[in-house]
Structure formats: C-alpha cells, structure tokens
Amino acid sequence: MILLELIELNNVTKRFKNGTEALNDVSLTISKGEFVFIIGHTGCGKSTLVKLIYREEKPTSGEIFVGGVNVAKVRNRKVYKIRRKMGVVFQDFKLLEKLTVYENVAFALEIFGLKSSEIHTKVLKALELVDLKGKAKSYPDQLSGGEKQRVAIARAIVNGPKLLICDEPTGNLDEETSMGIMDVLKNVNAIGTTIIMVSHDTHIVEKMKKRVIELEEGRVKKDYAKGKYKRARV
Amino acid sequence: MRVFRMLGRDIRDAFHSVIRNFSLSLASITCIVITLLIVSISIMLSAVVNNFADNVKKDMTIIAFLDVDITEDRINEMKLELEKLDNIESITFDSKAKIASQMMKDSPVFESILGDYTGDNNPLQDTYLVKVKEVEKIGDTAKKIESIVNVESVQYGAGMVEQLIDVFSTIRTISLGIVGALIIVTIFLISNTIKITIFSRRKEIEIMRLVGASNINIKIPFLFEGIFLGLFGSIIPILATIYGYTYLYDYFGGYISIKTIQLIKPTPFVYYIALLLVAIAVIVGSLGSWRAVKKHLKI
Numbered sequence: 001m002i003l004l005e006l007i008e009l010n011n012v013t014k015r016f017k018n019g020t021e022a023l024n025d026v027s028l029t030i031s032k033g034e035f036v037f038i039i040g041h042t043g044c045g046k047s048t049l050v051k052l053i054y055r056e057e058k059p060t061s062g063e064i065f066v067g068g069v070n071v072a073k074v075r076n077r078k079v080y081k082i083r084r085k086m087g088v089v090f091q092d093f094k095l096l097e098k099l100t101v102y103e104n105v106a107f108a109l110e111i112f113g114l115k116s117s118e119i120h121t122k123v124l125k126a127l128e129l130v131d132l133k134g135k136a137k138s139y140p141d142q143l144s145g146g147e148k149q150r151v152a153i154a155r156a157i158v159n160g161p162k163l164l165i166c167d168e169p170t171g172n173l174d175e176e177t178s179m180g181i182m183d184v185l186k187n188v189n190a191i192g193t194t195i196i197m198v199s200h201d202t203h204i205v206e207k208m209k210k211r212v213i214e215l216e217e218g219r220v221k222k223d224y225a226k227g228k229y230k231r232a233r234v
Numbered sequence: 235m236r237v238f239r240m241l242g243r244d245i246r247d248a249f250h251s252v253i254r255n256f257s258l259s260l261a262s263i264t265c266i267v268i269t270l271l272i273v274s275i276s277i278m279l280s281a282v283v284n285n286f287a288d289n290v291k292k293d294m295t296i297i298a299f300l301d302v303d304i305t306e307d308r309i310n311e312m313k314l315e316l317e318k319l320d321n322i323e324s325i326t327f328d329s330k331a332k333i334a335s336q337m338m339k340d341s342p343v344f345e346s347i348l349g350d351y352t353g354d355n356n357p358l359q360d361t362y363l364v365k366v367k368e369v370e371k372i373g374d375t376a377k378k379i380e381s382i383v384n385v386e387s388v389q390y391g392a393g394m395v396e397q398l399i400d401v402f403s404t405i406r407t408i409s410l411g412i413v414g415a416l417i418i419v420t421i422f423l424i425s426n427t428i429k430i431t432i433f434s435r436r437k438e439i440e441i442m443r444l445v446g447a448s449n450i451n452i453k454i455p456f457l458f459e460g461i462f463l464g465l466f467g468s469i470i471p472i473l474a475t476i477y478g479y480t481y482l483y484d485y486f487g488g489y490i491s492i493k494t495i496q497l498i499k500p501t502p503f504v505y506y507i508a509l510l511l512v513a514i515a516v517i518v519g520s521l522g523s524w525r526a527v528k529k530h531l532k533i
C-alpha cells in the first residue's frame with residue numbers, strides 16, 4: 001500500500017559542494033500519521049535529512065517521495081507547492097518581532113489571499129491547539145521561549161498540513177518547557193498530522209515512546225519501533 | 235477574488251513600506267521629481283517652439299527693396315518677372331509713399347522726421363513683399379529675387395527664425411540627454427532602495443518561503459514598492475505641470491508678446507503630459523525594483 005507511506009527515501013546520498021558527505025545511501029519510509037524522532041550525534045546528518053524532505057536541499061542521488069511526489073526532481077520555482085503541504089519548525093522559532101502572535105500565525109495564510117474571516121477562524125483554531133489563545137495580542141518579546149515555540153508550531157500547522165517537520169524544537173528550552181512542547185506536538189499528531197522531529201534530547205525521546213531513527217555518520221544506524229528506544233545510561 | 239485580495243495586501247504592504255522607510259526612499263523620490271520636472275518642462279517648451287515655428291513658417295515673407303530711382307513701368311514689369319519664379323505664393327507691392335504714411339501713423343517720431351519729405355524726396359524704397367510656398371527654399375528664392383535688375387536688396391527673417399529654432403532644438407536634445415541620464419540614475423537609486431528593503435526583510439522572506447509563498451508572492455510587494463516610489467515622485471511634477479502651465483497660459487492670455495507664439499490650450503494638453511509623467515514614473519519604478527529583485531531575490 002504505497003499510499004500509506006507519506007515519505008519514502010530510496011538510496012539517498014547527499015554530498016555538499018565542499019565534499020562533505022552528510023548522508024550516505026539512506027533508505028526509509030514513514031507512514032501517514034506517524035510520530036518519528038531522528039536522533040544521532042552532532043554532524044551525523046539529521047538536519048540534512050529533514051532539509052531534503054522539505055526540499056531546502058536536493059540529494060546528490062536517490063529518490064525522496066513526499067505524498068507521492070519525488071521532491072528531488074521539483075524545480076526551485078515550484079518548491080512552494082511542497083511547502084504548502086507541510087509545516088516546519090526550528091530551534092530559533094523564526095518569528096517576526098514586529099508582529100503580534102496572531103499576526104505571526106496569520107502571516108502563513110495571508111499569502112494565499114484568504115478572506116480575513118477565514119484567516120481569523122483558522123488562526124484562533126491553531127492558537128487553541130497550542131494553548132495560546134490568551135496571548136494573541138502579545139508580541140514575541142513578551143513571550144517565554146516555550147510560548148514562542150508554540151507560536152511557531154501554530155504558524156506551521158495553521159494551514160492544516162499533513163506533515164510537520166521539527167528540527168530540534170526544544171533545543172533552546174529547559175526540560176519542563178520541552179515537555180510542554182511535546183504535549184502540543186502530541187495533540188498535533190492526534191489530529192492526524194505526521195510528525196518528524198529531530199532531537200538530541202534522548203531523555204525526551206525515550207519518554208515519548210515513539211519510533212526513533214538513529215543516524216550515524218550519514219547512515220541509518222538503527223530504526224527503533226515504537227517504545228523500543230532506550231537511551232544509553234552512563 | 236482571491237487574487238485581488240492578495241494584490242490588495244501586497245499594495246497595502248508596499249505602501250506602508252515606502253512610508254515607513256521614507257527617509258530611505260527620499261533620494262529616489264527626489265530624483266524622480268527632478269527627472270519628471272525636466273521632462274515636463276521640455277515637453278512644454280518644445281510644444282511652444284513647434285507651435286511658434288509653425289506660425290512663423292506660415293508667414294514667411296521676403297522683402298525686396300527696389301532701387302530708389304526706379305520707374306513705374308519697371309515696377310510693373312518686375313511683377314511679371316517675379317511671377318515667373320518658383321516657390322512664389324503671393325506678391326504684394328508696397329510703395330514708399332504708403333510705407334511712409336504707415337510709419338508716420340505709427341509713431342510721432344517718424345512723423346516729424348518724414349513729414350518734411352514728400353513725393354520724390356521720400357528717402358524710403360518701394361518694396362515687393364513676396365510670400366514663399368516652401369520655407370526651406372526661401373534662401374534660394376531670395377537669391378533669385380535679388381538678381382533681378384533694379385532689386386537693390388532683399389531681406390527675410392529666416393536667418394533669425396532658423397537660428398531660434400536651432401537653439402531650441404539644441405536645448406531639446408540636451409534636455410533629452412539629461413532626462414535619459416537622470417532616468418538611468420533614478421533606476422539605480424530605486425533599485426538600491428529596494429535592495430535595502432529586501433535585506434531588511436530577509437527574515438520575512440525566509441519565512442514566506444518556508445510557509446509556501448510562491449516566487450511571485452514574494453517578489454510582487456517589492457515591485458509595487460518601486461512603482462509607489464515612482465508614483466510618489468510624480469505628484470509634485472504633475473501638480474506643477476497642471477497649475478504652472480495653466481497659470482502661464484492665463485498670465486499671457488494665450489499669447490507671448492508676439493502673435494506668432496500662440497500657446498496651446500491647457501486642457502487637455504496638461505493632462506496628456508500628466509499621463510506621460512505617470513507612465514514614466516511607473517516604468518522607471520518597475521525597472522528599478524525589477525533590477526533589485528532580479529539581483530537580490532534569487533530563488
């Protein structure tokens with residue numbers, strides 16, 4: 001059932017212009033609705049892997065299917081079509097300081113020319129999902145790190161994407177705040193959104209009991225099924 | 235509908251951006267103002283000059299002064315000789331008596347001088363006024379007339395008129411060159427202004443790409459911004475053209491001193507100029523921002 005596979009990587013290799021081989025013959029599939037962690041030591045190729053999926057980078061060789069489209073073959077001009085079907089969240093939030101929480105989330109809808117009333121409904125729904133409805137009028141510098149990240153998540157999902165990619169979303173946050181973010185992501189996953197999350201916080205990863213793909217030097221070292229991942233105790 | 239809403243937002247954002255960065259935009263806007271003012275002035279000037287030249291040409295006359303001791307028979311004979319020449323529109327004879335009485339009527343000074351001379355004493359010369367068909371050949375025609383026996387000398391205004399037209403056309407060429415240079419400078423200035431806004435909005439652009447804005451989505455606001463710079467710059471020149479020209483027209487009552495320079499009516503003339511200024515502003519604005527977008531928004 002190919003349709004159940006939202007993402008499929010076949011023999012993907014990524015070599016940068018300077019010769020660095022970030023990924024080496026990676027093959028994997030991720031199904032619709034899954035919650036998958038990507039872990040591994042620094043520089044093992046985690047960010048590169050997700051960049052290939054949201055088509056920030058192109059693979060040197062191999063195929064990458066996202067929702068049936070080989071994104072490796074999509075031209076730069078057409079990348080926006082892929083981006084519209086997914087949300088992306090980063091460690092540094094990437095919020096616009098001059099806009100309120102509401103406007104930051106609405107930003108992702110305005111470019112599509114939706115009616116203000118439509119935008120309003122969708123933004124409030126997204127803010128509710130990340131539990132930030134009360135902060136709609138605040139500016140980013142009035143928010144804590146965890147709240148900022150929740151705004152970023154709201155912006156990423158406001159358009160109702162099938163896939164949410166998170167590159168170390170808790171990298172800047174303490175453990176308690178991180179768990180709050182994980183709760184939000186669980187909720188997002190519960191409404192049917194596939195989630196791929198890069199993390200080096202093995203503590204959280206173990207607690208979440210989800211599928212875990214471990215990379216090492218650009219290769220898949222181990223693919224742990226749901227709940228099988230145990231971090232190395234020192 | 236959707237497209238209009240998107241364009242509406244883009245236009246609004248571009249407008250805000252120009253206002254927000256007004257000090258930044260000022261150089262570009264000033265340059266457009268100067269360029270368009272020069273364009274407007276040279277158009278008005280050349281319209282006036284063309285009009286003037288046309289009027290002068292219509293009235294191109296050679297005056298042939300005849301020998302003082304000429305006989306009446308010879309004068310009549312000469313008329314036939316003149317009629318034989320090419321390029322002759324009409325021939326009028328003005329006797330010295332008629333000219334003298336005309337001059338005396340015009341000015342008391344002449345009256346006191348000429349009053350003593352009558353009949354054969356009249357120091358003036360009989361003249362033939364010859365209108366030509368084609369002003370370009372007036373020099374040739376004048377030479378032929380001069381070679382007729384008993385024509386003492388000829389005079390025609392062409393030298394002065396042609397010089398004047400030459401001067402004006404030189405001015406026009408120079409101002410065209412200045413306008414061309416200014417337009418290029420303006421395009422670079424606008425391009426630079428847009429470049430700076432592109433850099434100051436790098437993060438916004440990055441996020442736009444991330445959330446799935448197409449290239450056109452991203453580029454259009456900057457293009458509008460360039461167009462707005464142009465349009466803002468065209469306001470002063472347009473007002474100056476409309477009010478300035480209308481004022482001049484009213485001031486001179488449609489004439490400047492001599493009847494040969496008749497001004498063109500302000501309406502719709504000034505509106506045509508205004509339209510042209512807007513067109514130039516929009517084109518220069520788009521070119522400037524297009525250049526910046528091409529160079530600095532590589533996608």
Ligand SMILES: Nc1ncnc2c1ncn2[C@@H]1O[C@H](COP(=O)(O)OP(=O)(O)OP(=O)(O)O)[C@@H](O)[C@H]1O
Pocket residue numbers: 016017018020021022040041042043044045046047048049200
């Ligand atoms: N644009 C680039 N040009 C050249 N080399 C790059 C580029 N991006 C990444 N690399 C290299 O590719 C390798 C993998 O980088 P990547 O960012 O995927 O690692 P990572 O697993 O995300 O690390 P971290 O945990 O530190 O974020 C690294 O050696 C990195 O230096």
Ligand SMILES: [Mg+2]
Pocket residue numbers: 046047048167
């Ligand atoms: Mg990384």
